[in-house]
Amino acid sequence: MVAAHAAAADAFGAGVRGPRLWGWRGRTLGQRADHPVHGPCWLRLLSVPGQKAGGKLWEGTERAAAAFSAVRKPALHGLYDWATGPYAYRAELTAYVDEPVLSSEPVLRRELDLSDGWFATIRTSLTAIAATATDRTAVRQEWISRAVPAYTGRPAPRITQWTCAHGDFHAANLTRGATVLDWEGWGLAPRGYDAATLYAYAQLAPRTAARVRRELAPLLEGEDGRAALLVVCAELLQSASRGDHPDLVPRLRALVDARTPPAGEHRRPVPR
Incomplete structure (x- = not known):
């Protein structure tokens, strides 16, 4: 995953930095990226067995970009798909959101003061x-x-x-x-x-x-x-x-x- 993420950064012409953020059970990997045109971005990599490329999870970000113009969400700048050995990969380059998330995990373990x-x-x-x-x-x-x-x-x-x-x-x-x-x-x-x-x-x-x-x-x-x-x-x-x-x-x-x-x-x- 780390090597594939680096390959995606090269394909987009972006430089990655900062901590890596792993998704559920290591299926995704995200990291901040700096792009010469789009500026600060987020580079997220999804991996699936090769025969499972496509479908709902694969296309979710892409289709959401067109479906939810009235919702605050990161803009999608680009996609890059490829396969190596038994795995297929989709890389998504989105706008970097310079706002902290409410929690580092889905379960909220501390009280929040939300406006x-x-x-x-x-x-x-x-x-x-x-x-x-x-x-x-x-x-x-x-x-x-x-x-x-x-x-x-x-x-x-x-x-x-x-x-x-x-x-x-x-x-x-x-x-x-x-x-x-x-x-x-x-x-x-x-x-x-x-x-x-x-x-x-x-x-x-x-x-x-x-x-x-x-x-x-x-x-x-x-x-x-x-x-x-x-x-x-x-x-x-x-x-x-x-x-x-x-x-x-x-x-x-x-x-x-x-x-x-x-x-x-x-x-x-x-x-x-």
């Missing part, structure tokens, strides 16, 4: 993302039907409201300037999925989690919001079963237990 303006921008971005028409899929009903009972012990909701979602909307992909990073997995998901992702990952910082719930209440409350949160909890509990963020598990279980509708609240019938 009203930050939440206003996030709400605008979530509205614009949800309004985008797409043929991409981030979450499937088939997965929900299997995973929710398996990992939460609750019946799987039948999702009736599907909207476009970023798909990985957590503190490590959001900056202090409310820029949204990492667009590889976007697509259709249950309404409120992005808000539920941010909320669930923030549970170890309860004051910040409570603020997220207040500020994004229209997306987290009601039947749709409860369904989205249950789906996200199932996803994170599945990840925890593979060894990821074990300290988040008790809080996720508490969210699952807390999503029972209050007394007197009735669910709408689900069409069959």
Whole structure:
């Protein structure tokens, strides 16, 4: 990966510097780059087995560049694809975002003091993302039907409201300037999925989690919001079963237990 990243920098005519940032399980590698035309950039390399080149994750950043003009995100300057041996690589050269991320990892472990303006921008971005028409899929009903009972012990909701979602909307992909990073997995998901992702990952910082719930209440409350949160909890509990963020598990279980509708609240019938 390091050698391939250097090859991509040479192909773009850019010089890399600063710390390397590894993605989930070493599948991606990013580093700051200086380009003679575009100036400060970020060079991100994605690697997959050669037969898996193409598809949703491969094309996510490229297609997001055209789809989300109203969302604060890094501009895409160039792409470079090649294959060596058993692996295929895609390098993405994007504008450098000189804003710190909210967290170095998806799980938020410290309280944040976020401004009203930050939440206003996030709400605008979530509205614009949800309004985008797409043929991409981030979450499937088939997965929900299997995973929710398996990992939460609750019946799987039948999702009736599907909207476009970023798909990985957590503190490590959001900056202090409310820029949204990492667009590889976007697509259709249950309404409120992005808000539920941010909320669930923030549970170890309860004051910040409570603020997220207040500020994004229209997306987290009601039947749709409860369904989205249950789906996200199932996803994170599945990840925890593979060894990821074990300290988040008790809080996720508490969210699952807390999503029972209050007394007197009735669910709408689900069409069959």
